[in-house]
Amino acid sequence: MKKVIKKIKSSAIVKNDGKNFLHFFLAFTVIFVALAVIIIQVMQLGMYRATDQNLRDLSQNQAFLQDAANNQLGTNSPQSRGDYGPNNSVIFYNSDGESFMPSSSTAQSSDFVLTHLQKSMKFKESQLNSISSVSVNNPYGDDWHYRYLTSRFIINNVDGSITPVYVQIFSNVDQIQDAMSRAMFVIITTMIAFWLLSVVISLYLANWTLKPILSAYEKQKEFVENASHELRTPLAILQNRLELLFQNPTSTIIDESENISESLSEVRNMRLLTTNLLNLARRESGIKISPEPTTASYFENIFSSYEMLAENAGKSFTGNLKLDGTINLDQALIKQLLTILFDNALKYTHDNGEISLDVQKAGGILIFTVADNGEGISDEDKKKIFDRFFRVDKARTRQKGGLGLGLSLAKQIVDAYNGKITVEDNKPQGTKFVIRIRLDNPITNPAKIFQKL
Incomplete structure (x- = not known):
């Protein structure tokens, strides 16, 4: 019995079970990775939508930008700090890409943030009119996270002249980033858990798909073995009867009628068997x-x-x-x-x-x-x-x-x-x-x- 089981396990059909498992597992892996990427992308777009829209609105707000420029040029009164919120910071660059002295609409602590923000940023003309993300090092704690938009702006000077500049508008997204990190952790953990579960499912599906094939394979083997056994018996009888005929070469047909009759009987059995086997083979296909x-x-x-x-x-x-x-x-x-x-x-x-x-x-x-x-x-x-x-x-x-x-x-x-x-x-x-x-x-x-x- 052990030899039979070992032979079945080493058969080509059973070995193919590994290929089936690999196909199912790879399919589940691709599905879960694609699903995780899509969910994260959609989630990011949803969370940043309001922030990005706010940046676009500020880039079109001439009064806001003019006030911010006056702050950095030092032409505003001390009481006039601009009307943009504490989560927003602005950096202006001249035509050569060099930034003005940093200033902010908030207190001195905000100037500290803007100073570090200015040190971390470089103007790139290729980023014009596009929204990007940046992380700024905080020497006293976690990094700051910003979304920013780069665009052009015309400054109206006090003497009536104009100065074309570039402007980067920043919006702090630390809270959104924290929520995003927690959500991504949950999503990735869930996907990994289901991905590991897919190993078990892949093994089950690979085994399940091969079960009927293995069953049919075993029935086919049994059919061939039984057919061979059934044919072996009449062939052995025929061989023995014919050998008996050769032992008495001078005997008449009447003397050997029993051997001849038994031989004919086995021939009829073989004919019936082969006919039935042929019918079974034809019926098997439908x-x-x-x-x-x-x-x-x-x-x-x-x-x-x-x-x-x-x-x-x-x-x-x-x-x-x-x-x-x-x-x-x-x-x-x-x-x-x-x-x-x-x-x-x-x-x-x-x-x-x-x-x-x-x-x-x-x-x-x-x-x-x-x-x-x-x-x-x-x-x-x-x-x-x-x-x-x-x-x-x-x-x-x-x-x-x-x-x-x-x-x-x-x-x-x-x-x-x-x-x-x-x-x-x-x-x-x-x-x-x-x-x-x-x-x-x-x-x-x-x-x-x-x-x-």
Whole structure:
């Protein structure tokens, strides 16, 4: 058992599980990174929107800029400190990009801030009419954070002349920055937590997507192994029988009739097996329903044939039909289905056994019931009865010509009709198969690789 598990784990299909996990994990990583970037960008734009709009308004306020320029040029009276708020600072640059002596609209402490702000800033003509962010070193605590706008301005001098200058308008955003840092911490922490969770989800999805494939793979292996085993037995018998013929080269056909008969019997079994295997392979890719108008006479002819076969086998057959009008059925598939069930009942009933087949239509459902008074099937075997090559009693079934493929074919036909087949105990003894197929919604049964097995 350990060798089998080790072999499965080392198979190409299982190894591909790592690739599936990597694909899912990378997809989740890209999604979370993109989501985090988008959320942070949108949040920044929202938080800075009012500040940026205020900077644009101040850059268009001629009175504000003129007052600020007079403060820095020293032409304002001491009482006139400008009408801009304490969170705003202004630096003017001459045409050569050199700043004027710093001044502020607030008290001396603000001049201290503006002085450090001036030391940290350099005029860049490429930044004209654009809003940027800057952090200024605070020797006594946390850094100051500003948003600023660079633009042109014309100063009206006292003597009536004008001076073209450049101006940078600053707005302190320390509070916004603190809120932004806290929000970013929450966002990044949440994204990392979900990103780590995506590892578990990726492993689950990789395993989940491979489950039906692995199941189909194991069923395929089992099918090939069982088919090889079934072929090995008749081939061995044929080899032994032919070797016996060579041991008596002078014997007549009558003398070796037993060996010849057994060889022919095994050849017939091999032919039946290969035919059923071919049918299974064809059915696996999908059964195409080809309905045609069908009346009660179709089933009456089947009943007549089954009655004759049962009589030849020393058993009795009873057919009950409750069908009015015409229905659409794939007559070849339905006959194959009923023949499989009838043949199964014929094999597993004793001499003078009784077999019955009931056909009735209930709304859009056609119900078949095939019952016998044979050996019956245990509850444990009922769960496996539709598996390929499964036989309740392999030794006795081989003697009766059973290969364990008939009921598997029957179930595929029922599935193609989107129907259901069940096996029950027949009171007081025997087995009863009940089939319900839909007449209004037949489907083509696709390969079941991605269906739950």
